Amino acid sequence: MTSTTTPQQAQTDVRPWPALFALVLGFFMILVDLTIVTVATPTIIEKLNASVNQVVWVSSAYMLAYAVPVLITGRLGDRFGSKYLYLAGLSVFTLASLWCGLTGTIEMLIVARVVQGLGASMMTPQTMAIITRIFPAAERGKAMAVWGATAGVAMVVGPILGGVLTDGLGWEWIFFINIPVGILGFVLAWRLVPALPTHEHSFDWLGVALSGIGLFLLAFGIQEGHDKHWAPWIIAMIVGGIAVLALFVLWQARNKREPLVPLGLFKDRNFSVSNVAISVMGGVAASFGYPLMLYAQAVRGDSPTQAALLLFPMAIMSIVLARLVGNLTDRVHPRIIMGFGFGASFVGMLMLALLLDPSAHVWEIAIAMVIVGVGNAFIWAPTAATATRNLPMQFAGAGAGVYNATRQVGSVIGSAAIAVLMSARLAALLPGASVHGDAGASQIPDEHVASLFSQAMSESMLLPTFLYVIGFIAVLFYEAPKHAGYGGAPAPAPAASAAPSEH
Template identity: 75%
Template structure:
């Protein structure tokens, strides 16, 4: 059915597996890729803690600043399906380096902007750079590691995503407090240069092969995602005007058209639907979409609560997430080893269940005047659960796929994660706007959720309720993920269950 499978049965087939020779060591290449991958994922959440400061400095609304993150996510999500194929065609290493260059230069642009509109535009370009990089990291890892080590390597890749989601706000708080919000972007310049030098030297240039690019699929998926996300995020602000409803309906219609076209396309579809015949790949995509949504959504209400209600500085607010980061980092290695031995239903079921418990504890106690430990303890519980989700999901997603579909699988997996992030950010903006409008009419529209503490105790209590209720969105997504991972089947890879 797919030209891809025919192409790779030709002389390029050995290159597709690209198992390293006995004397080669693929781990230095992995660490080189992880630096760049970590940087682009940190930028998904680093803005959240700086939100109140950016609102104040650029005279923006809450919704405007959420778009600073949403624009990045949307520009990241839409091209990521095609950039995976471009890497196969022109070389994964070189597309990664090109994307890293675009991302780093766009980071400089972000830090130099003086209006929220210019910042959003710069973040779009930054997102395109990230979209060029991400599929290459997963595809290169799949090709350079032998099957016996691939699970451990993908566990590192997945753990990097999980740790980056919580390190972002902490790093953002320290930089915003110490140097100004612009430095959450300027920090990418030295990191980008180091990542480029390491990747140039350590990442191998793998053989390439021809592709027929599904440009119609790119257009359909891109326009559908833009219409859906813009409509959802702006709906409350525009009071769900008929044209907003039309945008959302049009996005859904184009999404259905995209799926139908992928099925009818007999050449080489953008998303080979045969991937989803593997149940574990399908379940992993549901799980990672939930985690993308959670990672993009829960930071905004929590950071606004910490700074506007508690009066925390950006650094103090970000440090509330430190227990979550510590547990995720501490458990990454032991959990990674479990992915080769235990049924993914056990590992991820435990992870989602524990994270949900921790999040419900956080929701229960999120009120004005609570002690720091009453936030830190649930965050630690959430961190334990997340450690059992990020790496195992990434390791399980491509485990059963044939090598000739590894690149396509990497593109789909990353696109789905980003789609979840985009929709999560859009939905949390709607919820925060709606709850603030309910409790404090005019606060969201006029940017009154600034960096300063709210002096009136009654208003602080109402603001706290608005943020607390907004956090039900990520709690629900943890519950959805828990149900989804119960449908995992036993992995089929060689050596499963061996000690």
């Protein structure tokens, strides 16, 4: 192993908490952009003369470009320096945000979102890897609580911010807002984030190609399936995507040098379970906003801001409970914490799905969102902390890359699946409104049509509801953490927290 920065130099300069908050700003921004488009969907449909499926691709393209490289960018951070790869990604993301806001066609917006996703993929694994390396294991739960809570809050703040900006300044500002935030985030990260020791790595470019091709074929086939009437070539894409991903896993097992995904990471049961749990959460976050926002604006006649404010109770609970959950994460069995989280989230999402009706009251929706918010607060941060707690430091980047890749894979599949489900239910209940209809762009005046549209959105909401069931089953397999400090045991001194390896 070679190092461009000595451990002693790194330790001298490390101030963990200021570095964490600098990283969280950029991380928050890129996660907001996962969901900020959902509330602007009807406006973009109208302004850019786009279909529902095309606007869903605005998010799916971002998620795909985010998910595919994130496996290799974690390793690149280990090799060339997490700080510098983070700064490079932040620059790409910020410039791509300007491009998104300046586009005048839906096709160019999708292309700009791909570039934006590439920037995000460079940033995310670096944030998690740096946290893993600068905080000692016994205190990592509190740091990951901030990181994980940021993810949870960003997923619901995105639509709220998107609604305010779309109403007040225009849909373009959901992207322009990233420019000043990106510049501030760059300055803070440059000043506060330490340049940690680097590690030699070989790069599995065949693995990158196989994972990228497989994910694209699978996501494209799922999302375009209904629109293309499940033509044989669509089925072939889906089957081909699964086959290529299977080849990817086989190659990872046989690669004797340094595979893109070290399958040995999954020998840690908690890492494996956490990856299932976070892929579920990625799928939920990418899917539930579309039917909810379309229902609110098309059936209730809400403005983008009013529709987005339906998510406010969920965001508040994530913020209020962040500190409590962070303290519990270091001391309580993850099976108990996440089991409660997924159970509560399921109850709240099921309530929400059943409430999507023209006669639903705001207070009823608010209660359901509070329950979902409570549940989510007990999932995001503990999952992140539990996933990486036992990993050797030299695999911090690889572990962070895998973890964030699985979250993004869940987002890609969730986004594609909700597009298919909404189109299918609209086609069955309101023929002609599934893809190119105007039902999502303005209020529906006819009571019968509004009722059927609500039913389609309600049935679509069963997808994220079912995903919470998968997450609940998965977290039952957590084992007790092994780190010092768990269950009240004394924690070791954090003197060597910045060293390249604890093992």
